[in-house]
Amino acid sequence: MLELDNIYANYGSVKALKGVSLNVKQNSIVALLGANGAGKSSILKTITNLLRPHSGSITFLGERIDRLKPEKTVRKGIVMVPEGRQVFPELTVYENLLIGSYARKDRAQVKKDFKFVYELFPILHEKMKDPAGTLSGGQMQMLAIGRGLMSKPTLLLLDEPSLGLAPIMVQEIFRIIEEINSRGTTILLVEQNANMALSISDYAYVLETGIISNEGSAAELQNNDEVRQSYLGG
Amino acid sequence: MLMLGQTIFNGIVIGSLYALVALGLVIVFKSTNRINFAYGQMAMFSTFIGYTLLAKFHLPFMLAFIGALVFSALLAVLVRNILRPAKSESSVIVATLALYMIFTAVAGIIWGWDPVSFPQVFTGEPFSVFGIIMRPNDLFNILLTVILMLMLFLFFKFNLNGIAMRALSQNLVTTSLMGASVNKLFTITWAISGILGGVAGILVAPTSFLDTNLMAVFLLKAFTAAVLGGFTSYPGVVIGGLSLGVMEGLVSSYISTDLMDTFAFVLLIIVLLIRPEGILGKRIRMLGKTSSTEESGEFDSSRPGMSMRKKLAFLIVSIALPFVFQGNTYILYFAVLTGIYMILAIGLDFLVGYTGKISLGHAALLAIGAYSSVILTSKVGFPFWLALLSAGIITGLVGLLLGFAALRLSGLYLAIVTLGLGTAVPQILLKWDEVTNGYTGLHAAIPSIGFFIIDTEFEMYFLVLAIVIVTIIVTNNILRSKIGRAFVALRDSEAGAEAMGVQLAKYQILAFVISAFFAGIAGSLYAHVVGFISPADFSIWNSLLFISMLFIGGVASIPGAMLGAAFMTMVPIFFAGSKSISAILFGGALLIIILFFPSGLAGFYKVGLNIGKRLFSRNSIGLKGPAEEEGTNVATRNK
Numbered sequence: 001m002l003e004l005d006n007i008y009a010n011y012g013s014v015k016a017l018k019g020v021s022l023n024v025k026q027n028s029i030v031a032l033l034g035a036n037g038a039g040k041s042s043i044l045k046t047i048t049n050l051l052r053p054h055s056g057s058i059t060f061l062g063e064r065i066d067r068l069k070p071e072k073t074v075r076k077g078i079v080m081v082p083e084g085r086q087v088f089p090e091l092t093v094y095e096n097l098l099i100g101s102y103a104r105k106d107r108a109q110v111k112k113d114f115k116f117v118y119e120l121f122p123i124l125h126e127k128m129k130d131p132a133g134t135l136s137g138g139q140m141q142m143l144a145i146g147r148g149l150m151s152k153p154t155l156l157l158l159d160e161p162s163l164g165l166a167p168i169m170v171q172e173i174f175r176i177i178e179e180i181n182s183r184g185t186t187i188l189l190v191e192q193n194a195n196m197a198l199s200i201s202d203y204a205y206v207l208e209t210g211i212i213s214n215e216g217s218a219a220e221l222q223n224n225d226e227v228r229q230s231y232l233g234g
Numbered sequence: 235m236l237m238l239g240q241t242i243f244n245g246i247v248i249g250s251l252y253a254l255v256a257l258g259l260v261i262v263f264k265s266t267n268r269i270n271f272a273y274g275q276m277a278m279f280s281t282f283i284g285y286t287l288l289a290k291f292h293l294p295f296m297l298a299f300i301g302a303l304v305f306s307a308l309l310a311v312l313v314r315n316i317l318r319p320a321k322s323e324s325s326v327i328v329a330t331l332a333l334y335m336i337f338t339a340v341a342g343i344i345w346g347w348d349p350v351s352f353p354q355v356f357t358g359e360p361f362s363v364f365g366i367i368m369r370p371n372d373l374f375n376i377l378l379t380v381i382l383m384l385m386l387f388l389f390f391k392f393n394l395n396g397i398a399m400r401a402l403s404q405n406l407v408t409t410s411l412m413g414a415s416v417n418k419l420f421t422i423t424w425a426i427s428g429i430l431g432g433v434a435g436i437l438v439a440p441t442s443f444l445d446t447n448l449m450a451v452f453l454l455k456a457f458t459a460a461v462l463g464g465f466t467s468y469p470g471v472v473i474g475g476l477s478l479g480v481m482e483g484l485v486s487s488y489i490s491t492d493l494m495d496t497f498a499f500v501l502l503i504i505v506l507l508i509r510p511e512g513i514l515g516k517r518i519r520m521l522g523k524t525s526s527t528e529e530s531g532e533f534d535s536s537r538p539g540m541s542m543r544k545k546l547a548f549l550i551v552s553i554a555l556p557f558v559f560q561g562n563t564y565i566l567y568f569a570v571l572t573g574i575y576m577i578l579a580i581g582l583d584f585l586v587g588y589t590g591k592i593s594l595g596h597a598a599l600l601a602i603g604a605y606s607s608v609i610l611t612s613k614v615g616f617p618f619w620l621a622l623l624s625a626g627i628i629t630g631l632v633g634l635l636l637g638f639a640a641l642r643l644s645g646l647y648l649a650i651v652t653l654g655l656g657t658a659v660p661q662i663l664l665k666w667d668e669v670t671n672g673y674t675g676l677h678a679a680i681p682s683i684g685f686f687i688i689d690t691e692f693e694m695y696f697l698v699l700a701i702v703i704v705t706i707i708v709t710n711n712i713l714r715s716k717i718g719r720a721f722v723a724l725r726d727s728e729a730g731a732e733a734m735g736v737q738l739a740k741y742q743i744l745a746f747v748i749s750a751f752f753a754g755i756a757g758s759l760y761a762h763v764v765g766f767i768s769p770a771d772f773s774i775w776n777s778l779l780f781i782s783m784l785f786i787g788g789v790a791s792i793p794g795a796m797l798g799a800a801f802m803t804m805v806p807i808f809f810a811g812s813k814s815i816s817a818i819l820f821g822g823a824l825l826i827i828i829l830f831f832p833s834g835l836a837g838f839y840k841v842g843l844n845i846g847k848r849l850f851s852r853n854s855i856g857l858k859g860p861a862e863e864e865g866t867n868v869a870t871r872n873k
């Protein structure tokens with residue numbers, strides 16, 4: 001479904017990605033693991049073209065997308081839930097969700113999707129009229145994911161959704177990710193919480209300073225000594 | 235009681251217009267972090283378009299009104315695109331000032347400088363409600379304003395683009411991730427702003443006369459309304475506008491009509507000093523809370539001083555000049571003026587070049603110097619040299635106050651405050667006529683030092699030359715001393731300077747004092763050389779000219795400041811004093827320089843040199859590409 005081929009990308013003189021290739025199959029959950037600063041977010045940014053790769057190609061459903069502006073990739077069905085939630089603090093919860101549907105034409109379906117998101121996250125329905133800035137961290141993360149769903153993604157890019165959340169909330173978020181996936185949305189999941197991520201994913205890549213150092217099915221990586229030592233706490 | 239009701243009603247009528255203009259400013263500010271100082275002139279321009287449609291094409295009022303608004307929206311979108319290359323806050327301020335000049339001049343050329351009268355929409359008889367006299371036109375103003383505000387409210391609350399515009403002002407990158415075209419949203423933002431300005435212009439015009447200055451004072455009122463309302467809160471701004479209108483009315487009915495226009499300025503200062511976030515504004519989104527990295531070091535230019543050879547050449551040429559043109563008093567007179575403006579420019583440069591703060595009030599400082607000197611010589615009996623020095627000191631004290639104010643304010647607020655000062659001082663001079671002789675102005679004594687009376691252009695030339703040289707020597711010494719190094723450090727990076735232990739506050743205030751001192755000296759010389767001063771000599775327009783002269787010459791460089799002063803005096807001579815053509819020239823040059831050659835003519839030469847080199851060596855020397863998007867880049871792109 002999504003294919004990155006030998007992607008290089010820089011921030012000015014900082015080389016963030018040094019020849020990354022990866023593949024995401026339809027309906028799967030693919031995890032992208034790696035330490036802080038490895039370049040995980042940068043990969044997601046090149047997919048949505050917030051960061052333009054200076055060489056390599058990105059193909060989505062057979063179509064080159066590496067020159068599309070960020071707002072255009074959304075219309076192709078690729079939706080990114082950025083790191084650190086990034087909700088609009090001065091908009092209400094409802095408005096945050098609504099703006100997720102900005103690029104859509106099927107307004108009748110949007111109404112149904114509101115229902116779906118509210119079912120998935122009842123707390124958002126409860127706090128519909130509150131400014132997003134007043135939510136707790138976990139609620140904001142739910143809102144960010146909900147807002148992403150309102151864009152009707154075929155591929156959802158999640159950047160560290162569990163970061164800074166209480167363990168119980170992490171469980172909840174991962175359960176919901178699985179549920180979203182089971183309804184037919186493909187997921188590329190960036191995580192530092194490798195154990196959790198591997199437990200729900202089909203395939204995973206390990207990134208080290210801009211290079212893919214390991215890849216395999218979740219089970220393979222869980223049994224890989226090197227990966228266990230570095231990312232799974234021994 | 236009745237009078238109070240009437241005052242409040244009138245205040246609301248005018249206050250609703252303040253609110254409209256303020257809303258137009260704030261809408262753009264919220265999503266782009268830019269303040270458009272040309273906004274009032276744009277409104278004036280589209281009002282003139284409406285006037286032409288009415289008076290020349292005899293369109294019905296509604297059609298002319300809509301035509302003017304369409305024009306206004308398009309003009310605003312054009313301005314937005316013109317401003318795109320401007321990166322920093324200060325360069326946006328300067329670029330919109332350049333547009334201010336250009337729009338004024340073009341309007342002057344097309345419609346002339348004389349006021350015309352603009353028809354009222356409803357000419358019906360006034361009627362009385364509970365004893366309050368209302369004209370149909372007043373009600374139309376209020377109604378239209380209320381409708382517009384309601385529409386805006388609904389747009390921002392329920393329209394997807396409206397919500398996206400609010401989102402945009404909170405987080406640009408994430409908004410683009412929602413599938414919203416940032417470019418389109420900015421265009422809508424500016425178009426709405428243009429429409430609000432256009433409506434205000436057409437509603438204001440019938441209340442006075444329509445001329446190129448229609449909205450100049452209005453802009454200051456709108457700023458005050460916006461600041462009063464916290465600058466970023468729409469309801470706050472509306473309340474700010476209405477309450478300013480009412481308060482002005484109260485001041486004018488119960489205290490003094492003369493104080494009405496300066497009241498806005500006084501209020502602006504008080505609010506800024508006491509509660510800069512306004513009535514309803516939030517502290518977190520306070521105006522001008524910008525990253526200091528982009529703030530400083532932007533007006534980088536050549537070395538501040540002059541080489542020995544240049545100094546010698548300057549000295550020889552300037553001493554030889556009066557002998558060459560001894561018989562030509564016309565040329566000598568302008569050479570004297572050039573010298574005076576050089577002193578002012580060097581002073582202004584201290585501020586702009588080394589602290590990166592823009593002053594729109596230097597004409598007011600010049601006025602303070604000029605009036606102090608004239609009053610001290612003629613009413614107190616000071617000898618000329620003492621009055622000259624005192625003028626410098628008095629103006630320096632005003633600079634001290636401004637400096638203290640500036641400490642608390644960001645560059646944007648400071649620009650607004652100095653705009654206020656620049657607008658208020660000529661008005662105070664007009665109104666305070668026991669001392670200033672108001673509109674008629676004052677005659678200045680012929681300067682004399684001891685028994686030596688300086689009454690020919692030839693003698694004045696040497697007087698001014700001597701002071702210019704002293705100014706240069708003093709400046710050079712300041713810049714070479716420890717203070718000067720601190721200034722340079724300050725210019726290159728505020729954070730860096732702080733790390734070096736430079737006490738920012740002290741040096742910023744000092745820059746204001748020095749800058750104002752020189753402005754005062756220049757003002758005194760101006761008064762005694764020209765022999766006559768009146769408030770019209772010190773309008774905000776002159777401050778704009780000073781800013782352009784500085785940037786055209788090159789910022790943070792003494793020769794640059796001098797070059798600019800020469801340019802500023804010479805150009806109007808070549809164009810036979812045509813205000814329009816020289817203004818277009820100044821404005822145009824300023825715009826091009828600030829957008830493409832931020833280091834002034836000096837930088838311009840450098841770029842020219844680079845292009846030359848490139849032509850000859852085919853080694854490409856990359857010029858910086860145009861900006862991606864206002865303020866923040868949507869995306870970090872790599873080569």
Ligand SMILES: Nc1ncnc2c1ncn2[C@@H]1O[C@H](COP(=O)(O)OP(=O)(O)O)[C@@H](O)[C@H]1O
Nearest residue numbers: 011014016034035036037038039040041042043
């Ligand atoms: N906006 C930026 N400007 C400059 N360098 C950046 C920027 N964002 C990330 N980097 C650098 O790129 C590298 C990869 O960062 P990132 O993709 O955010 O890593 P991760 O998401 O895996 O923590 C790091 O070295 C980081 O310092």
Ligand SMILES: [Mg+2]
Nearest residue numbers: 040041042083
């Ligand atoms: Mg990251």
